[in-house]
Amino acid sequence: MALLDMLKAYSTDEKCREVLTKLRWPEGVECPRCKERRASWLKSRNQFECGPCSYQFSVTTGTVFNDTHLPLEKWFAATYLLCESKKGMSACQVQRTLGMSYKTAWYLCHRIRSAMIESQKEMMDGTVEIDETYIGGKARRGLPRKEKQVVIGIRKRNGELRLIHVNAATSEAIRKVMAENISEDVEVILTDESSIYPYAFTVDQKKLHKTICHSKEYVVGDVHTNTVESAFSLLKRGIVGTWHKVSAKHLPAYLEEMCFRFNRRKNSDLFIDTLRHMVTAPTLTFKSLTKETEAA
Ligand SMILES: [Zn+2]
Structure with a gap:
């Protein structure tokens, strides 16, 4: 409209x-x-x-x-x-x-x-990309450096985006995110080579796991995490350009807003x-x- x-x-x-x-x-x-x-x-x-x-x-x-x-x-x-x-x-x-x-x-x-x-989040299946990013933490003159906030992004290929605020980028945090979001029917799990992922996965998830080495190349055929990374860049432009600074307390609400709009971007009734x-x-x-x- x-x-x-x-x-x-x-x-x-x-x-x-x-x-x-x-x-x-x-x-x-x-x-x-x-x-x-x-x-x-x-x-x-x-x-x-x-x-x-x-x-x-x-x-x-x-x-x-x-x-x-x-x-x-x-x-x-x-x-x-x-x-x-x-x-x-x-x-x-x-x-x-x-x-x-x-x-x-x-x-x-x-x-x-x-x-x-x-209101209702379904478990994600198909091919999913998982990646982590860091928000904030830049020192402002005369102020102590603010702690960086960790956001885990999950993007189903040709599907939904989820952004989840976690306390730290650890295997334990990833394990919880996996349990709450990833279906047993998932087919491929794509991440970078960070060691936090293999430790977080179940035996079944490990069999579906493919990694991409970012220091060498970004895309090897279909194995890449570029679609979740493009969502991260939108999030960062939103936080830097629009909201200026977001406190850790309100970050989850901004993440939900971002996903809500992103997942309906082709929906004329947003x-x-x-x-x-x-x-x-x-x-x-x-x-x-x-x-x-x-x-x-
Ligand atoms: Zn009544």
Whole structure:
């Protein structure tokens, strides 16, 4: 959908609510509390009321939009911008483009991002490339060097991309990533010659393992990890160019956003699909977003 068409289609609160209602309850409005489908519309309050339990709610109740003071038109515009920019968009840019405070833009981006996540991840089969990369860690003048963050990338040939934040590039971390993502039906596993991989694999996985020596050549026939590496370069351009600095705490959410968009890059319904996730994903409160994480 082109920008002008989107702005026209969702120019009022009413139009936004109408599409969200269809996306959240394709089979009819359902009470979030008792799950009955016998709600009536209270025009004076601009809300639904459940017949059986009398609970009053709106289409945004209990979703990432929960308790928002921002007009839905701005939510839609911000969602559109986050979907359309291949490398993502910073809160600063959303602040300037849509006219709002930095704090509002920051929270808004995080809430949209929290819905840009695959709710059901299937185990990956076929030919998979696995590689690791390092994010951040550059010393800034006068500041201590920040620790580098390790990201494991898995890309199925002609298929999905996954980016996973791990504590360190160790066989143990790879083993866990394999167990959670790789199917028993996998056919070929491609990595570089790093010694962390063979130790991480099961006996069966070792039989399917092919390596490529990066110091000599990049491509030997079909044995290469170039497709996962191209995803890494997109990720790095996103982090350097768009988000500037990403803390270790928020890195997993950025990785999910990147994969969500990347895996739908040929899908013309990315915007609508994201809105659907936003009315079906759980609420993200400001408190949970800003709380300190326990030291890992
Ligand atoms: Zn009810």
